[in-house]
Amino acid sequence: MTSKLHWVAFILAALTFSIAFSLQPDQHKVLLISFDGFRWDYLYRVPTPHFHYVMKYGVHVKQVTNIFITKTYPNHYTLVTGLFAENHGIVANDMFDPILNKSFSLDHMNIYDSEFWEGATPIWITNQKAGHTSGAAMWPGTDVKIHQSFPSHYMLYNESVSFEERVAKIIEWFTSEEPINLGLLYWEEPDDMGHRLGPDSPLMGPVISDIDKKLGYLIQMLKKAKLWNTLNIIITSDHGMTQCSEERVIELDQYLDKDHYILIDQSPVAAILPKEGKFDEVYEALAHAHPNLTVYKKEEIPERWHYKYNNRVQPIIAVADEGWYILQNKSDGLMLGNHGYDNALAEMHPIFLAHGPAFRKNFTKEAMNSTDLYPLICHLLNITAMPHNGSLGHVQDLLSSTAPRAIPHTQSTTLLHGGVKPRENEQEESYAYFIGVSLGSIVVIVFFIVFIKHLIRSQIPALSDMQAEIAQPLLQA
Numbered sequence: 001m002t003s004k005l006h007w008v009a010f011i012l013a014a015l016t017f018s019i020a021f022s023l024q025p026d027q028h029k030v031l032l033i034s035f036d037g038f039r040w041d042y043l044y045r046v047p048t049p050h051f052h053y054v055m056k057y058g059v060h061v062k063q064v065t066n067i068f069i070t071k072t073y074p075n076h077y078t079l080v081t082g083l084f085a086e087n088h089g090i091v092a093n094d095m096f097d098p099i100l101n102k103s104f105s106l107d108h109m110n111i112y113d114s115e116f117w118e119g120a121t122p123i124w125i126t127n128q129k130a131g132h133t134s135g136a137a138m139w140p141g142t143d144v145k146i147h148q149s150f151p152s153h154y155m156l157y158n159e160s161v162s163f164e165e166r167v168a169k170i171i172e173w174f175t176s177e178e179p180i181n182l183g184l185l186y187w188e189e190p191d192d193m194g195h196r197l198g199p200d201s202p203l204m205g206p207v208i209s210d211i212d213k214k215l216g217y218l219i220q221m222l223k224k225a226k227l228w229n230t231l232n233i234i235i236t237s238d239h240g241m242t243q244c245s246e247e248r249v250i251e252l253d254q255y256l257d258k259d260h261y262i263l264i265d266q267s268p269v270a271a272i273l274p275k276e277g278k279f280d281e282v283y284e285a286l287a288h289a290h291p292n293l294t295v296y297k298k299e300e301i302p303e304r305w306h307y308k309y310n311n312r313v314q315p316i317i318a319v320a321d322e323g324w325y326i327l328q329n330k331s332d333g334l335m336l337g338n339h340g341y342d343n344a345l346a347e348m349h350p351i352f353l354a355h356g357p358a359f360r361k362n363f364t365k366e367a368m369n370s371t372d373l374y375p376l377i378c379h380l381l382n383i384t385a386m387p388h389n390g391s392l393g394h395v396q397d398l399l400s401s402t403a404p405r406a407i408p409h410t411q412s413t414t415l416l417h418g419g420v421k422p423r424e425n426e427q428e429e430s431y432a433y434f435i436g437v438s439l440g441s442i443v444v445i446v447f448f449i450v451f452i453k454h455l456i457r458s459q460i461p462a463l464s465d466m467q468a469e470i471a472q473p474l475l476q477a
């Protein structure tokens with residue numbers, strides 16, 4: 001009798017397992033979210049229950065080394081290309097390309113000049129070339145025509161469009177008749193307020209709380225659309241933020257003649273283009289001007305920044321120490337928070353969390369490079385990555401398929417190992433789904449059992465004893 005039970009249990013387990021496995025939702029969908037300027041440790045400044053919810057049921061990387069310079073456009077382009085700034089060509093928010101004889105500036109429409117972006121091919125294009133569909137809600141660069149393409153769906157950049165409207169678009173695209181497999185969602189905060197208030201301001205608390213509420217809203221909407229358990233969601237940022245002060249200003253006018261150079265990019269990495277014949281004069285005047293300013297000729301820029309081999313890196317760059325501000329003239333005015341500094345500084349580092357069928361649960365990793373995100377997403381989308389500077393191997397431990405058990409995420413495994421009960425709302429949908437599948441299987445099994453009943457009378461193969469160990473908890477569950 002017990003061996004018969006084992007046999008039944010074995011078939012039930014095997015069948016349930018295979019059905020649950022074959023009906024498993026498509027695991028190849030990714031939603032990438034950037035909250036601009038979300039420093040890695042903002043998570044601990046005020047209660048951030050929604051971020052912690054994602055961490056508990058997903059993965060968290062504590063220190064993400066982003067790329068130099070730690071500015072918005074360079075880093076967002078790295079996240080979607082896996083390339084260093086010198087390789088993707090978006091070397092700053094403000095650039096001049098001497099070959100193209102053109103400028104690029106965040107504050108002007110010339111960010112729409114395709115030529116600046118075409119040193120690389122962003123992931124949405126590669127995804128589309130592989131026959132898939134991408135959708136972007138204001139991710140930097142996604143409304144620019146690059147290599148003759150736009151994302152399949154995108155929104156023209158308009159900072160007045162609310163977070164809720166952006167989320168609604170993303171959900172619409174993921175649930176449409178021809179759903180996207182890659183979504184990109186961008187939000188300007190907490191960067192804006194971080195610049196204005198300075199990250200040390202107590203007023204940053206409510207700003208961070210508000211982002212947590214926005215994440216809560218996103219989770220709620222994804223659950224409502226039945227996407228929460230099927231999408232792989234990655235929440236990250238481009239850079240952190242550090243406190244600045246009027247007491248820490250380096251005023252270029254004190255050292256340089258304004259007529260001898262053009263200031264292409266300002267602070268904290270001044271990109272200096274000396275006028276014809278003025279290179280030595282400018283360099284000498286600045287080289288030892290201020291103890292908190294390190295001045296490099298282009299060829300002297302440290303290799304570790306991967307910030308040398310591009311036409312758009314100017315002949316002289318002057319890098320301020322953390323918290324120091326470069327101004328041409330003090331009357332120019334400064335912001336109380338800034339970023340752009342050395343990417344080795346912890347305060348420049350962004351958050352990184354992920355959740356979904358492909359990711360482990362409640363897993364914390366110490367460190368990664370932001371260039372590794374691109375091969376990771378390509379892997380999740382099952383598309384071939386373009387040449388890049390990251391490494392999938394360095395982040396593969398975030399994935400559930402490399403976890404100790406071979407298929408740890410399938411719901412049937414959860415049951416087979418007994419005890420693991422769905423907590424909070426996390427597993428609600430997939431749990432119900434599993435129950436449905438199980439009940440269906442039981443009906444099939446009952447008929448099946450009636451047929452084979454006589455065949456298994458005496459000779460239960462040794463196999464059944466082997467499986468008994470796994471099968472028994474299932475009967476008890």
Ligand SMILES: *[C@@H]1O[C@H](CO)[C@@H](O)[C@H](O)[C@H]1NC(C)=O
Binds near residue numbers: 101
């Ligand atoms: C670069 O463009 C400017 C106008 O933007 C023009 O005056 C100048 O002659 C151009 N230089 C070269 C070398 O073409």
Ligand SMILES: *[C@@H]1O[C@H](CO)[C@@H](O)[C@H](O)[C@H]1NC(C)=O
Binds near residue numbers: 158159160161162
């Ligand atoms: C930007 O969005 C706001 C709010 O939706 C809208 O009122 C405004 O017309 C938009 N601006 C442009 C240029 O589309």
Ligand SMILES: *[C@@H]1O[C@H](CO)[C@@H](O)[C@H](O)[C@H]1NC(C)=O
Binds near residue numbers: 251253254329330
């Ligand atoms: C800064 O600008 C003001 C007003 O334009 C000017 O009077 C002052 O001389 C400038 N400072 C320096 C150091 O050049």
Ligand SMILES: *[C@@H]1O[C@H](CO)[C@@H](O)[C@H](O)[C@H]1NC(C)=O
Binds near residue numbers: 291292321322323
């Ligand atoms: C600024 O320079 C002084 C003098 O060299 C140094 O003691 C200080 O640590 C520097 N500040 C930063 C933030 O590196």
Ligand SMILES: *[C@@H]1O[C@H](CO)[C@@H](O)[C@H](O)[C@H]1NC(C)=O
Binds near residue numbers: 056362
């Ligand atoms: C998450 O992992 C930590 C240790 O890494 C453990 O203390 C905690 O109980 C785990 N939480 C859950 C919900 O499994």
Ligand SMILES: *[C@@H]1O[C@H](CO)[C@@H](O)[C@H](O)[C@H]1NC(C)=O
Binds near residue numbers: 368
């Ligand atoms: C980041 O990349 C560098 C250079 O490839 C490598 O040496 C380092 O181990 C990487 N860091 C992590 C945490 O993977």
Ligand SMILES: *[C@@H]1O[C@H](CO)[C@@H](O)[C@H](O)[C@H]1NC(C)=O
Binds near residue numbers: 382
């Ligand atoms: C991944 O893509 C290849 C084609 O590039 C396809 O043959 C394969 O079945 C896909 N794998 C999965 C798991 O979808």
Ligand SMILES: *[C@@H]1O[C@H](CO)[C@@H](O)[C@H](O)[C@H]1NC(C)=O
Binds near residue numbers: 084306388
């Ligand atoms: C980064 O990747 C690009 C493209 O493969 C390559 O040309 C470049 O040499 C790489 N940089 C480094 C430092 O490996």
Ligand SMILES: [Zn+2]
Binds near residue numbers: 036072191238239
């Ligand atoms: Zn930014």
